[in-house]
Amino acid sequence: MAPADDVPTPDDVRVTVTERSLPLRSPLGTATGEIDERPVFLVGLTGAFADGSPCRGIGEAAPLPPWTESVEDCRHALADARETVATGGAVALDDLPPAARHALSLASADARARRDGVTLSQALAAATADGGDPAESVRVNATVGDGSVAATVAAAESAVSEGFDCLKCKVGARPVDEDTERLRAVRDAVGDDVALRADANGAWGREEAERAVDALADVGLEYLEQPVPAADHEALRALRGRGVAIAVDETVNTPASTAEWPDPIEEYADVAVLKPMALGGPGETVAVARDLRDRGVDTVVTTTIDGAVARTAAVHVAAAVPGGDDRAHGLATGALLERDVVDDDPAPVDAGRITVPAGPGVAGDAFDGVQNR
Numbered sequence: 001m002a003p004a005d006d007v008p009t010p011d012d013v014r015v016t017v018t019e020r021s022l023p024l025r026s027p028l029g030t031a032t033g034e035i036d037e038r039p040v041f042l043v044g045l046t047g048a049f050a051d052g053s054p055c056r057g058i059g060e061a062a063p064l065p066p067w068t069e070s071v072e073d074c075r076h077a078l079a080d081a082r083e084t085v086a087t088g089g090a091v092a093l094d095d096l097p098p099a100a101r102h103a104l105s106l107a108s109a110d111a112r113a114r115r116d117g118v119t120l121s122q123a124l125a126a127a128t129a130d131g132g133d134p135a136e137s138v139r140v141n142a143t144v145g146d147g148s149v150a151a152t153v154a155a156a157e158s159a160v161s162e163g164f165d166c167l168k169c170k171v172g173a174r175p176v177d178e179d180t181e182r183l184r185a186v187r188d189a190v191g192d193d194v195a196l197r198a199d200a201n202g203a204w205g206r207e208e209a210e211r212a213v214d215a216l217a218d219v220g221l222e223y224l225e226q227p228v229p230a231a232d233h234e235a236l237r238a239l240r241g242r243g244v245a246i247a248v249d250e251t252v253n254t255p256a257s258t259a260e261w262p263d264p265i266e267e268y269a270d271v272a273v274l275k276p277m278a279l280g281g282p283g284e285t286v287a288v289a290r291d292l293r294d295r296g297v298d299t300v301v302t303t304t305i306d307g308a309v310a311r312t313a314a315v316h317v318a319a320a321v322p323g324g325d326d327r328a329h330g331l332a333t334g335a336l337l338e339r340d341v342v343d344d345d346p347a348p349v350d351a352g353r354i355t356v357p358a359g360p361g362v363a364g365d366a367f368d369g370v371q372n373r
């Protein structure tokens, strides 16, 4: 772990953890079931760095198996970390499960960036060799859940009317032929100028996936995300070059699987969809994104349908990745929530884009007091 991302262990830092339950406006239908509520843990760091400068940072864990550990395991990991710091010990990020690690890695990065008077994306870009300047805004896609043809088309048309020029549709919850009909109907409704993606969450077997890819070859998908189970690497390789670009999500999005990625990954995927919550933090994700881009695999950053703290941090991650505004990112998930951790989103969506908050840190003082709401 780069020193910049370790939890600061100044003399008198204090870790606070508060739990929130964030209901969705309506359940998000996916191939692996419906998501109707998101439990999140807000993690605050307060105190002073060893040089006496104030240490104040905020992080968030939004556990979502199978991308991360369970809510219970996250709760325990954060309680143990809080106790370790309270008794003067040091927390080793490497020892934490992904969502808990994300919360502490983010809180530490936020505290350091606020101390240094820079945005999180500036700190993330500077922390890697050829960082360059982060993007000032990022393009984002709308997320369209599973549903009937009519409901899918209506949701797509609504997103386009709000200014989105990229739509990601969840597939895999119904027979392949129905999903290809849904996607074809969306294409017919929105025209050719809107980018269209589909995400199967690993629901299809090899034969179904090949049938889907062949049926979708003329729909003009930007990519098909995780068509087959995470571990079926040979199926991924076999799907390449059939007219639809292939993206991986579950295959690459747990620290454990980083060591078990199919190698060379560029033979298995055109795009990697990266989830900072699953990869254990913003710094970790930017490092993975740079490695993948060096290997010819494009990257997109998405939330795990997080609260505003983690979602805003993911915006900074997308802005810090070189060429990060080439593709739309899956960061417009705040609109899916009935209730968030703050009333005013510091990184709202406007016509399919999100402007990176001016900082310092994740969003300046926008999240001050978030744990007391």
Ligand SMILES: O=C(O)CCC(=O)C1=CC=C[C@@H](O)[C@@H]1C(=O)O
Residues within 6 Å of the ligand: 030, 064, 141, 142, 143, 168, 199, 201, 249, 273, 302, 303, 304, 305, 329, 330, 331, 333
């Ligand atoms: O990528 C997006 O548009 C938003 C995030 C998103 O689709 C997901 C977040 C978390 C779990 C899944 O339901 C889904 C995904 O698989 O990418």
Ligand SMILES: [Mg+2]
Residues within 6 Å of the ligand: 199, 201, 225, 226, 249, 250, 273
């Ligand atoms: Mg996905």
